[in-house]
């Protein structure tokens with residue numbers, strides 16, 4: 007079977023997507039962009055790169071489909087359970103020791119279909135229930151479809167395998183279709199917004215989750231985002247990255263230390 011041709015220059019594709027959708031994709035890693043473009047070329051049955059660029063220049067739908075192909079939003083409740091155990095057993099209790107009376111503010115940056123912000127809301131709800139401390143979760147993603155899905159809070163069994171049966175009982179309701187909807191108590195603590203992580207947010211946070219988003223981006227984007235996270239985290243604030251992500255070789259190390267390397271849990275350095 008014939009395969010699409012190797013791509014030499016990505017600039018025409020980057021510029022067409024920007025023109026058609028207003029979205030800037032030039033911070034994605036070139037190898038990642040190339041894989042997704044080849045995937046779209048195969049899907050629409052085009053073998054020649056220039057021909058594909060021509061299609062892109064005349065078709066808004068293709069620009070949108072290509073952009074959607076970049077938005078990998080695989081996720082799970084309590085993804086990497088050991089990270090959530092560390093948060094529940096060490097990090098959050100430590101937060102509480104430093105007498106914080108103001109609500110805890112968490113940010114799920116790259117919240118996909120909502121499994122992560124809902125897991126955060128469950129974790130904070132359960133950890134804070136014996137205290138008078140409140141919490142809020144801010145959840146952002148660049149994909150409008152992902153945000154729409156997240157707001158409904160309805161999930162299939164396979165996304166819930168890491169949810170403890172007691173939590174499933176307390177925080178979920180079974181729908182008539184046999185799926186599970188997160189309870190309104192947990193859902194109502196989450197504020198959603200469609201936002202490119204590289205654009206600014208004026209809010210301040212105690213803890214930021216940015217997991218399995220940076221792997222698709224180049225070093226330039228990493229530098230920008232680590233600086234931004236340092237700016238919007240409060241004193242001693244926590245940053246949780248994905249298991250395959252790190253700050254090695256970036257200026258992020260100037261702003262953060264890594265008290266829990268296995269879990270990729272970082273803490274903002276005191277100035």
Ligand SMILES: C[S@@+](CC[C@H](N)C(=O)[O-])C[C@H]1O[C@@H](n2cnc3c(N)ncnc32)[C@H](O)[C@@H]1O
Pocket residue numbers: 077078079080081082085115116117118119122146147148149152201202203204216217218219248
């Ligand atoms: C693989 S999912 C990760 C979901 C969740 N954080 C987790 O670890 O399970 C990556 C998400 O990041 C989002 N994303 C990619 N680039 C983004 C950007 N520049 N700003 C905000 N979200 C972005 C995608 O739309 C997708 O929903």
